[in-house]
Amino acid sequence: MNTLCIGLAGSILGLGFLTVASAADPKPEDAVRYRQSVYTVIGWNFKPIGAMMKGEIPFDAAAVARHAQYVEMMSKTAIEGFPKGSGPDAVKNTEAKPEIWTDWNQFETKMTDFQQEAAKLVEVAKGGDQGAIKAQFGKTAETCKACHKEFRKD
Numbered sequence: 665m666n667t668l669c670i671g672l673a674g675s676i677l678g679l680g681f682l683t684v685a686s687a688a689d690p691k692p693e694d695a696v697r698y699r700q701s702v703y704t705v706i707g708w709n710f711k712p713i714g715a716m717m718k719g720e721i722p723f724d725a726a727a728v729a730r731h732a733q734y735v736e737m738m739s740k741t742a743i744e745g746f747p748k749g750s751g752p753d754a755v756k757n758t759e760a761k762p763e764i765w766t767d768w769n770q771f772e773t774k775m776t777d778f779q780q781e782a783a784k785l786v787e788v789a790k791g792g793d794q795g796a797i798k799a800q801f802g803k804t805a806e807t808c809k810a811c812h813k814e815f816r817k818d
């Protein structure tokens with residue numbers, strides 16, 4: 665009876681471990697697909713805010729607030745898409761530069777800057793003030809550019 669229980673617990677734990685192991689150790693091409701998807705969602709939501717700020721489409725405070733929330737949410741998970749060994753030497757269809765992994769602290773700092781500005785954009789967007797949103801949109805966009813300049817192939 666006891667042995668059976670331990671055996672069962674062991675297999676359940678074993679299965680759990682397998683699941684964790686595969687999630688923590690993704691295939692390089694899956695990591696690339698994940699991060700490109702995350703950035704696709706970020707771009708999808710960031711672009712219309714930019715278009716509103718340029719006056720290309722009408723300003724809509726509720727839409728800005730919603731898009732900003734998606735950008736912020738995705739900013740928190742983007743880093744997970746860059747496990748070691750998922751650089752251009754392992755995967756062809758990536759624009760990630762090898763410097764991400766040789767200069768990881770710098771990359772992480774750029775990611776944190778982005779997260780902070782995206783979080784502020786969510787706050788400012790709630791206020792609905794177009795001028796303040798424009799200023800904070802600009803600051804957030806700077807963090808995209810700063811990282812792309814150093815860590816993404818053009």
Ligand code: HEC
Nearest residue numbers: 700703704707710758759760774775778807808811815816
């Ligand atoms: C800390 C670094 C970093 C920040 C911050 C960042 N990006 Fe990127 N971005 C990357 C890297 C690296 C890639 C290339 C990923 C790949 O191809 O593997 C990328 C790719 C993209 C792509 C292309 C996705 C695809 O389908 O291949 C878009 C769009 C994008 N980023 C938009 C943005 C926007 C908009 C922001 C800011 C709101 C932003 N990024 C902030 C590093 C960053």
